[in-house]
Amino acid sequence: MRWLINIFITGGNGFLGRNLIKKLTNNINQVISPASNELDLRNYNDFGLYNSLKYDLIFHLAAWTQAGDFASKFPGSQWINNQRLNSNVVSWWREFQPQAYFISIGTSCSYASESNFEESSYLDGLPHGDLLVYGYTKRMVYLAQSALQKEFGLKSLLQFHLLSTDKAMKLIIVSHTSFLT
Numbered sequence: 433m434r435w436l437i438n439i440f441i442t443g444g445n446g447f448l449g450r451n452l453i454k455k456l457t458n459n460i461n462q463v464i465s466p467a468s469n470e471l472d473l474r475n476y477n478d479f480g481l482y483n484s485l486k487y488d489l490i491f492h493l494a495a496w497t498q499a500g501d502f503a504s505k506f507p508g509s510q511w512i513n514n515q516r517l518n519s520n521v522v523s524w525w526r527e528f529q530p531q532a533y534f535i536s537i538g539t540s541c542s543y544a545s546e547s548n549f550e551e552s553s554y555l556d557g558l559p560h561g562d563l564l565v566y567g568y569t570k571r572m573v574y575l576a577q578s579a580l581q582k583e584f585g586l587k588s589l590l591q592f593h594l595l596s597t598d599k600a601m602k603l604i605i606v607s608h609t610s611f612l613t
Contacts, residue, residue: 492518
């Protein structure tokens with residue numbers, strides 16, 4: 433069967449990823465979302481298994497984090513691991529999947545504490561103290577997307593706010609034909 437849309441999702445076992453997979457799985461989409469034991473995003477060589485299929489959409493949702501006080505207990509490890517996995521994902525996109533539309537989701541943790549949470553203020557001020565490192569690693573994904581789009585002409589979209597899954601999926605599904613042109 434020829435799939436109409438080939439979709440690669442990182443972070444498919446997380447809350448957002450699980451819901452996205454449910455929404456995108458149908459008769460016309462082939463959704464590939466390897467678990468972390470199948471693809472360690474921190475190891476660039478692991479991506480080789482996923483080079484042969486050309487993807488139309490790449491959703492980068494993965495992050496090395498946990499709820500609670502994880503971010504304040506492990507800021508150094510969080511920085512290193514998230515920067516490594518983010519760099520590997522965008523490098524793989526540029527090198528092996530330049531035809532794909534790259535989509536990531538921002539987080540409220542990236543906004544300054546006093547922010548109004550509008551897209552225009554995403555990079556303004558410092559993220560909240562306990563979430564500073566995590567917030568900056570998410571900002572770095574945005575900056576990587578912008579830089580690769582500018583220099584290499586790659587296509588990307590950053591969703592700044594986590595819309596309800598239905599609203600976000602309608603936006604993505606309605607717009608997907610323009611991603612492929």
